[in-house]
Amino acid sequence: MIFKKNKTNNKMDENTNNNNPKDIEQNAAEPTEEKENTPAGQHNDADENDKKDKKHHKNDSETKFQELGEKLAELNDKYQRTYAEFENYRKRTNKEKSDLLINGAADTIKAILPIIDDMERALQSMTDEASREGVQLIYNKMMNILQQKGLKEIDAKGQKFSEELHEAVTQFPASDESQKGTVIDVVEKGYFLNEKVLRFPKVVVAI
8 A cells, every 4th residue: 555655646746747847937927817897987987087188178278379369469569559659750850850951051041031131132222234233143043042942932012911921010001991901011021941931021011
């Protein structure tokens, strides 16, 4: 009996030793798969959360897009205002430069007007024809130059008196009703310079 027992044990040990090492490793490497049972409600909750996340991201994108549009409109408005201010500044500066040139010439021309008055009186009193022609030539040249600069005589005699254009030095009784308020004589000529009054004419007004 003892002999049989040992023989049986030896046979079991032999079978154990004959096992393939690769099979042992494969069996050890294969994890035991456990089947997870997930309730249907958990899947629904996950889908709902995904929808909420997508909706949230969409709302954020729309909000950012709206903010960018408002910012763009604000910048465009600032640009338009700045451009308009610059245009106004440019026009104003050009006008100031032009006025400065005109006013600078105005002082010089206004200082020459008394000389023109003297030349006109000299021409009226001169009897020598040769001398008169020489003075007339000089007078014409000077007046042509001044007219090119914008000088123009104010037409006063026979016009209705205007405080904006005339300076009344005296009044004279009118010969008839139609003459009242009319300039009947000019004591000193007046002039425009570029459509602005440089010197008011001194006139006699019928009343």
